[in-house]
Amino acid sequence: MPSDPVLRLRGRFVREMLPGSFVERQRQCGKPTCRCQDGRHLHTQYQLSVLSEGQRKTYNVPADQAEEVRRRVELHRRFQRVATRIANLNLGRWLREKQPAGKRS
Numbered sequence: 868m869p870s871d872p873v874l875r876l877r878g879r880f881v882r883e884m885l886p887g888s889f890v891e892r893q894r895q896c897g898k899p900t901c902r903c904q905d906g907r908h909l910h911t912q913y914q915l916s917v918l919s920e921g922q923r924k925t926y927n928v929p930a931d932q933a934e935e936v937r938r939r940v941e942l943h944r945r946f947q948r949v950a951t952r953i954a955n956l957n958l959g960r961w962l963r964e965k966q967p968a969g970k971r972s
């Protein structure tokens with residue numbers, strides 16, 4: 868993997884990342900005869916929770932896609948961390964450049 872964070876932003880990250888957070892919940896289904904009614908054998912439910920323009924939207928994730936979606940949400944988190952790091956490097960460069968030579972503080 869390239870060490871330059873800008874190069875790492877390309878490719879996989881951009882094409883695959885998903886926004887929001889991955890949620891794993893335990894729940895009862897409501898069927899009176901289901902084994903989950905004992906409160907211990909609960910069903911696992913996976914969701915993708917996305918905040919978009921002030922609205923939180925929740926999407927159910929099929930169990931067989933759970934690990935894939937979890938991974939793709941984590942890609943977005945890493946993308947954001949790298950983008951923040953680049954922006955901070957840019958801030959440092961801009962601060963150095965805006966000072967006239969010899970008057971740097």
Ligand SMILES: [Zn+2]
Binds near residue numbers: 895896902903
């Ligand atoms: Zn059930």
